[in-house]
Amino acid sequence: MRKPRRPARTVRQRFTALYGALFLLSAVGLLAVTYLVASGPSSTSRAAPMGEQPYQPSALAAAQEHIARLQAELAQAEAHQSRQLLLGSAVALAVMAVVSIVLGRFVAGRVLRPLRAITATTRRISADNLHERLAVNGPADEVKDLADTIDGLLERLEGSFAAQRRFVADASHELRTPLATMRASLDVAVGKPVPVPEQTVSLAGRLRTELDQVDRLLDGLLVLARAQHGAMVDREAVSLGAAVTAALEARAAGIEAKSLTVRTDLGDVWTRGSHTLLSRMVDNVIDNAVRHNGAGGWIRVAVTAAAGTALLVVETGGDVLDQEQVALLARPFQRLGQDRVHSGDGSGLGLAIVAAVAAAHGGDLDLSARPAGGLRVAVTLPAAGAPE
CATH class of the missing domain: 3.30.565.10 (Histidine kinase-like ATPase, C-terminal domain)
Known part of the structure; x- marks a missing residue:
């Protein structure tokens, strides 16, 4: 059993995925640096004021308890801040993912716009309008080189088609003269006043039939060349x-x-x-x-x-x-x-x-x-x- 053929991805889809991935990776890197800087270790030091008397044991215990309580509150605040920063980073990452896809598709469309124009014009050109050209304007880049190459190909094809049609028409016209000469020679040979052998008359009849067939063939070639040329003024x-x-x-x-x-x-x-x-x-x-x-x-x-x-x-x-x-x-x-x-x-x-x-x-x-x-x-x- 043949596997169903998967639909081919277009160049714009591939470019969109590529540009979107680049934009998204840039956003991820920026958020990662911001998160590391914001959540880095911080050290605080406290120096005892000059001239203060040492704490008494009871006062020292109370101060230590107060410091422990402050440290717990500070740790709780830092954890809450980290959670807020992480949540904000996730939301920003989701937004940047959507923005990256939109920007990637937009950039891919702008990059491929000249190629779409070339494709549409090339599809419109057929054997009947080979005189048309792409004539892409713009800087001398890869796209203009491609358009100029296609224009050169169309010019060569136009010359080849014109030469072929001209040859058929000219050959058909030129061949009519010897055909008319042969037909006239047969009429002269058969129409002599002296008795003409029966075999000669029969041969002349067969030759006239073949000449009529060649004449029809030449006429058909002329009509075919004119129809393929497409030049109809009537x-x-x-x-x-x-x-x-x-x-x-x-x-x-x-x-x-x-x-x-x-x-x-x-x-x-x-x-x-x-x-x-x-x-x-x-x-x-x-x-x-x-x-x-x-x-x-x-x-x-x-x-x-x-x-x-x-x-x-x-x-x-x-x-x-x-x-x-x-x-x-x-x-x-x-x-x-x-x-x-x-x-x-x-x-x-x-x-x-x-x-x-x-x-x-x-x-x-x-x-x-x-x-x-x-x-x-x-x-x-x-x-x-x-x-x-």
Whole structure:
């Protein structure tokens, strides 16, 4: 049986305990010195006045009795004084214990305040706002060195992310030129007036199919790079219901070819963002549901709004899937095993683009395997009001 994990103590708690212990030890030392000084031995001497006559025996006995009585009273007073001093010391020690904890927590909070500010700012910075910096002001101490080190790391990360996105976009653009050249060469070779061998025509058809696949892949890379970059200047109100309707109408032929049953529940739900990217996101979700579906299957699409969020849910039937593999589908070029029915013409970027577009608009993508079989795709976006 595993032992329950004890909650970890924070740095502020450790500093509070340390400072409180130091303050308390100082108070204990001060009270101890005061008590020792106050309760130290005192000696009194009494000299007989000059010229006095020696006491007679009876007078001497009376004086000794009087001295003994005075000494007893003095001892009783000293004991009472010691008890009062001890009680006062205990009360002062209890008060100092509380004061030490309060002062220790206050001092620890002041010491850790710059670190809390650094932590909060670092948590707020993500891949979409790597341009932000901590910019901690203050003396050149260990805290400022830490903040400057983090700022340098963010600057290097920003440069790396920008270089990666720039490379994907540039490579995709540059590759379109040779693709267009190859497609034109095929059209010229097949379109010659002389009779073209049948094998050449068949080969040209297969090459056109592969070129179309590469073209879709490059287009997907461009959309993915743009979504991950997050630079959207064409923000506008977008109706998710209308986008779903357009996507279903565009794939009516594929739905009819597989005899799929489509059930929809499309509410009047709006979000705000790039119309191009959001339309591509909805197209990919619907396209994924049609492509990875068996003949005679079904698709259920729902668009709802609740608590300031817009929700697009697309469910499909099929075999029971592994949730661990399903969770990886949002990564580029990830597919399920061979048991899942698919046409094989996908680029492997469909759901990755969906996740990137949703994240760029402040939402997220949730993929889950249905217990009865099939896949559930849920996209959450911030809701917006309908345009006037």
